[in-house]
Amino acid sequence: MSFMQINDLKVHYPIRGGFFNTVVDNVYAVDGISMEFERGKAYGLVGESGCGKSTTGKSIIGLEKISSGEIIYEGENVTNKRRDRRSSYNREIQMIFQDSHSSLNPRKRVKEILQEPIRNFLSLTPAEEEKKISELLAIVGMPEDAKLKYPHEFSGGQKQRLGIARAIATNPKLIIADEPVSALDLSVQAQVLNFMKDIQNEYGLSYLFISHDLGVVKHMCDHISIMYRGRFVESGSKEDIYKNPQHIYTKRLLSAIPDVNPIGRAERKRTRIEVEKHYQAEHKHYFDENGRVYDLVPVAGSNGHLVAAKAKGAF
């Protein structure tokens, strides 16, 4: 049973131009997506840069204006209440960002950074607040004396842990994690991901896990949507997406990561040959099975030869 539903969400940014600075077009950053979140489950949102992943996350939490669509939380339409301090939605949906360095106020000590959500949302006595901050630091594996330090005194992985501590301070149900490890060294990425899994299990947290990295999403998520130009081209359980991808864009995303590539070599080759044939026949476009059109451009292989035709934007 899902506790939150996103229905036909659209976020369009107007493009202004001309002498009168009128709206001449729109960027269809998010263009009609629907999702459901279940307790204790992680929902993965994958796609290449610019497809609308961050805009989706930010609009859910209320950092971006929604053009149309609705968010239903615990049976209530909260679309216009997302930033309302009094609403439980505002307390129970939190976000962590890729760049924890810039999302943590450099002029505040850790104690003050963690105090902020606690004071905004929980009514605690000073003693309870102090205890809560110590508990949060313990949960994210940071020492007690971190309280008095500033963000710059920590490593990238530690700063991301502090970002997580801040997000879990209000006992959230859903954490939107926007590329939470992509700015970290590879060695630290696994630690932070494992830690996120641990707290998910312990507190029954749900995640909206945003990433361009299908390997990371495979590790973290139960349900996955593949996003392309503001829309979902494919959604399904982790098993469906990795074992039996349907859309050519998903297949290409998967084939770009050999480690987790579930489609056999033969199929990978077939997809590539199919597109290459179109290119060699001097077609400028390739139409996939859903009628979507891609521009074809050449790409050079590591040996310097033309190895495949590439569908621009998709491949």
Ligand SMILES: Nc1ncnc2c1ncn2[C@@H]1O[C@H](COP(=O)(O)OP(=O)(O)OP(=O)(O)O)[C@@H](O)[C@H]1O
């Ligand atoms: N404030 C804005 N005004 C106009 N266009 C915007 C604005 N914010 C984002 N966009 C555009 O909306 C589209 C989606 O951007 P978004 O940042 O959501 O993509 P993304 O998938 O998260 O990319 P990345 O992985 O690089 O962060 C892009 O074309 C982007 O240029």
